Amino acid sequence: MTTCASVARTHRVLRAGGALLGAAALAGSLAGCGAGWERPAPSTTVVTVTRGQPAPTPAPDPAPAAETSLEDLLAALEVPAGVQVVLSDGVHHASTPTTQQGPAWSTIKVPLAMAALDAGVIGADNAALRQAITLSDNDAAMQLWEALGAGPVAASAVGAIAEVGVPAERLRPEFSPFGQTQWPLEQQADFATTLPCRGGVVYDLMGQIDPSQSWGLGLIPGAHFKGGWGPDPDGTYLVRQFGTLPTAGGVLGVAIATRGSFAEGTQTLSTTASALQQALAATPVPAARDCHAPA
Structure with a gap:
């Protein structure tokens, strides 16, 4: 399978060797990559925090009964x-x-x-x-x-x-x-x-x-x-x-x-x-x- 990345590599090789054979075909392939060949957009994670009701304040312990002599x-x-x-x-x-x-x-x-x-x-x-x-x-x-x-x-x-x-x-x-x-x-x-x-x-x-x-x-x-x-x-x-x-x-x-x-x-x-x-x-x-x- 030919990908946009492989077409680009082939194009660079041909230019380096001075060869013009097949340039038109490669140009067409590169044109096909055009705007569709983009880096993926960065993913975004959304965190939703639900705040519950505050815990009720506990009632104080009853005071101990006073000692009797x-x-x-x-x-x-x-x-x-x-x-x-x-x-x-x-x-x-x-x-x-x-x-x-x-x-x-x-x-x-x-x-x-x-x-x-x-x-x-x-x-x-x-x-x-x-x-x-x-x-x-x-x-x-x-x-x-x-x-x-x-x-x-x-x-x-x-x-x-x-x-x-x-x-x-x-x-x-x-x-x-x-x-x-x-x-x-x-x-x-x-x-x-x-x-x-x-x-x-x-x-x-x-x-x-x-x-x-x-x-x-x-x-x-x-x-x-x-x-x-x-x-x-x-x-x-x-x-x-x-x-x-x-x-x-x-x-x-x-x-x-x-x-x-x-x-x-x-x-x-x-x-x-x-x-x-x-x-x-x-x-x-x-x-x-x-x-x-x-x-």
Whole structure:
């Protein structure tokens, strides 16, 4: 195929050689290229930009609810008559002028179990350890006491954990020496806040209390607790519990106690725990102590 470019090259060759033969024919071919032989016009790309509507400005996050002090929370807490509630750091509420103090009863089994583990006289899988905490078994607790050496040796070991004086001998013949320890609720609540850090397997077991004893604080999901109960000399029962409650900021130590019959006491503490749970859920409180916060 003969193109306009090839015709032009041939024309230049003939002129260079001085040949005139075929010039007329070439002239005709070049004339045929004429105006039809043009460089292609440069291409043009058109870009169309469509501008959408601007994104709406997001609404600001609602301001967080103001924190309520533990004192104010407890002041507004509606609990049955005769109950005392103590939160960590000494904040307390009593519905009667009389504070509900008295023997620790089975709540002392927590530092007793910790002392036995610390002394190395039992292992973490010890059956008596589990029974003493989850079932509040008195015979199992006595095994731990005797494993520590009983008497002054055991009393000193348990007292060092709880930071309280523990009797070395029986004060009431029908009850254990350690169960008669005077352990104030304020001290118990503060002691409870240290348990996630130092309680180890004992603290874990406090989260596995038998359902038959899961009244009171046991009604609150995530609570780790231990209960204790027993009669005063006049037959009135002191019913008490202590432990930790989960909050957004960490654990909150709590101790509660009341007096009456055993059945009345458990019902009163259950009502109290439910009120406390609702108050903590509805009212932001200051960040509680946790294992990473200083004591």
